[in-house]
Amino acid sequence: MTMxxxxxxxxxxxxxxxxxxxxxxxxxxxxGDLGAEVIKIERPGSGDDTRGFAPPTMPGTEESAYxxxxxxxxxxxxxxxxxxxxxxxMRKLLADCDILVENFKVGALAKYGLGYAQxxxxxxxxxxxxxxxxGQTGPYAPRPGYDSLxxxxxxxxxxxxxxxxxxxxxxxxxxxxxxxxxxCIGILAALRHRERTGxxxxxxxxxxxxxxxxxxxxxMNYLATGENPPRLGNQHPNIVPYQVFPxxxxxxxxxxxxxxxxKRFCENFGVAHLLEDPxxxxxxxxxxxxxxxxxxxxxxMQSQPxxxxxxxxxxxxxxxxxxxxxxxxxxxxxxxxxGVVVEMAHSSGVPVKVIANPVRLSETxxxxxxxxxxxxxxxxxxxxxxxxxSNEDYAALKAKGIV
Numbered sequence: 001m002t003m004x005x006x007x008x009x010x011x012x013x014x015x016x017x018x019x020x021x022x023x024x025x026x027x028x029x030x031x032g033d034l035g036a037e038v039i040k041i042e043r044p045g046s047g048d049d050t051r052g053f054a055p056p057t058m059p060g061t062e063e064s065a066y067x068x069x070x071x072x073x074x075x076x077x078x079x080x081x082x083x084x085x086x087x088x089x090m091r092k093l094l095a096d097c098d099i100l101v102e103n104f105k106v107g108a109l110a111k112y113g114l115g116y117a118q119x120x121x122x123x124x125x126x127x128x129x130x131x132x133x134x135g136q137t138g139p140y141a142p143r144p145g146y147d148s149l150x151x152x153x154x155x156x157x158x159x160x161x162x163x164x165x166x167x168x169x170x171x172x173x174x175x176x177x178x179x180x181x182x183x184c185i186g187i188l189a190a191l192r193h194r195e196r197t198g199x200x201x202x203x204x205x206x207x208x209x210x211x212x213x214x215x216x217x218x219x220m221n222y223l224a225t226g227e228n229p230p231r232l233g234n235q236h237p238n239i240v241p242y243q244v245f246p247x248x249x250x251x252x253x254x255x256x257x258x259x260x261x262x263k264r265f266c267e268n269f270g271v272a273h274l275l276e277d278p279x280x281x282x283x284x285x286x287x288x289x290x291x292x293x294x295x296x297x298x299x300x301m302q303s304q305p306x307x308x309x310x311x312x313x314x315x316x317x318x319x320x321x322x323x324x325x326x327x328x329x330x331x332x333x334x335x336x337x338x339g340v341v342v343e344m345a346h347s348s349g350v351p352v353k354v355i356a357n358p359v360r361l362s363e364t365x366x367x368x369x370x371x372x373x374x375x376x377x378x379x380x381x382x383x384x385x386x387x388x389x390s391n392e393d394y395a396a397l398k399a400k401g402i403v
Contacts, residue, residue, distance in 0.1 A: 004369040004370065005369075006035040006036070006037065006367065006369060007035060007364065007365075007367045008033065008034040008035025008036075008361075008364050008365070008366060008367055009034055009035055009361065009364040010031060010034040010035040010036040011035035011036075012035075013031075013035070013036040013037065013098045013099065013191075014036065014037045014039070014096060014097045014098055014099070015028055015031050015032070015036050015037065015038045015039065015097065015098065015099045015100070015101060016039055016041065016090075016093055016094060016097045016099070016100045016101070017038050017039060017040040017041060017074060017101055018041050018081075018100065018101065018102040018103075018104065018109070018114075019040075019101050019102060019103045019131065020042075020048040020049050020050065020103065021048070021049050021050055021103070021176070022050070022070060022147070022173055022176035022177070022180070023103055023131050023175075023176040023177070023179040023180045023183070023205075023207065024101055024102065024103035024131050024180065024183070025048070025050075025070040025071055025180070026070050026176065026177055026179075026180025026181065026184075027101055027129065027131065027179075027180040027181070027183040027184045027187070028040070028074065028101050029070050029071060029072060029073060029074070030180070030181070030184045030357070030359075031099070031101075031184060031187065032072065032073030032074055032369075032370075033072070033073055033357040033359075033366040033367070033368075034357075034359070034364075034366060035364070035367065036098075036099070037075075038073060038074040038075070039074070039075050039077055039093065039097075039378075039382060040071065040074040040075065040076050040077065040373070041077055041078075041079050041081065041090070042076055042077070042078050042079075042375060042376065043078070043080070044078040044079070044080055044376070044401055044402070044403060045078075045401075046375075047076070047078070047375040047376070048067060048071070050064060050066045050067040050070075051063070051064055051067050051375060052064065053066040053067065054066070058346070058350075058352045058353075059350065060348060060349075060350030061346055061348040061350055061352060062348070063346070063348075063352070063372060063374070067372060068352055068354060068371075068372045069354065069355065071372040071373065072344060072354055072368060072370060072371060072372050073367075073368065073369055073370050074370060074372070074373060075370065075373060075377070075378035075381075075382055076373035076374065076375055076376055076377045076378055076379070077376065077378055077379045077382050077383070077403070078375065078376035078379050078403050079379070079402065079403055080401065080402050080403075081109075081112050081114065082112060083400075083402050085397060085400070085402045086402050086403075087112050087113055087114065089383070089387070089402075090112075090114060091113075091122075092387050093386065093387070094119065094123055094126065095123070096386065097123075097126065098125070098126070098127060098191075099126070099127045099128075099129065099187055099191075100119075100126060100127070100128050100129070101129045101131070101183065101187070102128075102129070102130055102131070103130070103131040103132060104130075104132075105132065105142070105144060106130075106132055106136055106141045106142055107142075116128045116130070116202040120200070120202075123200065124198070124199065124200060125194055125198055125199065125200045126200040127187055127190045127191065127194065127200045127201065127203070128200065128201070128202045128203070129183050129186060129187050129190075129202075129203040129205065130202060130203065130204055130205065131179055131180065131183050131205040131207070132145060132205070132206060132207070133145015133146070133149070133150060133206065133207050133208065134206050134207070134208050135204050135205070135206025135208070135209055136202075136204045136206075137204075138206075140208070145175075145206075145207045145208070147169075147173040147174075147175045147176045147207075148169050148173075148175075150175035150207045150208055150211050151169045151170065151174070151175050151211070152167070152169070153208060153211075154175065154207075154208055154211030154212055154215070155211075155212070155215055155218075155219075156169075156170065156174075156211065156215065157169055158228070158231070159215075159218055159229055159231060160231065161231050161233070162231065162233045163230060163231050163232065163233060165231070167231070174214075175207050175210075175211050176207070178207075178210045178211065178213075178214055179205055179206075179207040179210045179211075182205055182210045182213075183203060183205045186203035186205060187203060190203055217237065217238060218237060221237060221238070234253075235290065235294075238287065239256070239257060239283060239287070240256075240283065240286040240287050240290050240293050240294075241254055241256050241262075241286070241293055241294070241297055242254070242255050242256060242257065243294070244323070245297065245298060245301035245302075246298065246301060246302050247301055247302060247304060247305055247306045247308075247309055248302055248303065248304055248305045248306075248308075249305040249306055250305070250306045250322070250323070251306070251322075251323050252301065252306050252309050252310065252320055252321070252322060252323070253319075253320060253321050253322075253323065254297075254301070254309075254313070254318075254319070254320055255318075255319030255320065255321075256318065256319070257319060258283075259282065259283065261317075261318055261319070262275075262283075262286075263275060264316050264317075264318060265313075265316070265318055266280075268312075268316055269300060269312075270300075271296075271297075271300065274296070279292060279293075280293065280296075306322050307322075310322060339356055340355060340356050340358075341353050341354070341355060341356065342354050342355075342356045342368050344368055344370075344371035344372075345371055346371040346372070347371065347373065347374045347377055348374075352371055352372070354368075354371075354372075356368075376403070379403050380394055383403070
């Protein structure tokens with residue numbers, strides 16, 4: 001096996017990845033990007049569910065775009081952990097692993113002797129991260145968790161959408177993504193604890209917990225008032241004007257974050273008289289008169305095209321931006337200058353494009369060693385190189401469908 005040398009800050013750490021779909025793979029991809037060696041355990045024959053989430057597939061490959069998006073810097077090992085032989089291999093792999101990440105239903109891995117309580121005594125330094133819909137405890141713990149379900153139960157759908165429209169989920173699976181990132185943060189904290197004490201621990205990530213945690217200002221608005229915040233469409237609950245406005249040829253986001261900014265806006269666009277109106281003079285007044293502010297500024301914003309507004313507002317250091325389609329996002333010169341798309345050599349022989357890791361480290365930046373793997377691509381080399389398995393033993397396991 002030819003290993004590409006890791007360069008990130010987690011170089012030297014080994015992760016056993018028993019995750020699938022999105023929340024868990026997001027967590028383990030981040031660890032891999034930062035230099036950890038990630039061994040992804042997949043079910044023989046089918047693998048991660050997202051391998052079948054197609055179309056679309058990446059051009060020239062049979063891999064779904066969904067799978068490719070969260071599985072780089074991992075080696076794929078197929079292993080039937082329901083079989084005793086598979087469980088024995090798992091324990092051998094764990095002997096040299098620092099971290100295990102899983103997103104099975106609560107108690108599912110315990111059926112195979114791979115629950116945290118079963119492993120902790122044998123591997124006291126193991127950091128064991130469990131990502132589930134509702135956490136390891138509480139009345140909902142046995143339930144399965146899905147992104148849209150968590151968005152609904154966690155309150156964000158009640159906050160998203162037009163005031164008179166239906167509740168809306170966010171257009172990307174934020175409940176999954178946040179759970180994965182919080183899991184990664186927990187793992188990094190647990191690594192620091194292990195450095196000081198030698199002790200591993202379990203990290204219990206519930207998607208509903210993390211979803212409530214990122215309700216942020218809206219959650220705090222409720223705690224402060226006891227009132228459910230209304231849906232405001234594209235408007236901000238605490239700042240006005242901070243919203244979408246129509247322009248002569250489209251739409252723009254105008255973000256007026258403080259009083260000096262509102263003053264500059266009014267003085268430079270012919271509405272300085274609003275500063276003398278008590279309904280506009282302060283942000284609390286503008287929040288109280290939200291509809292009046294919107295109705296007053298809309299004709300002004302519609303008087304010029306989007307690009308005109310962007311140029312004028314940026315010159316005045318007033319927050320603004322166009323509402324880009326994804327084709328415009330990836331063509332944006334700033335996005336391109338930041339290198340947010342990386343091309344990786346895939347096992348198919350066709351390069352695949354992936355979205356880069358956004359964490360910029362000056363000394364140990366993320367690296368891109370392995371393209372998202374084909375199913376079982378690394379099974380033989382991992383079992384032979386890490387466990388010293390013979391060709392004969394590997395062939396026997398493969399014949400039985402264990403790998």
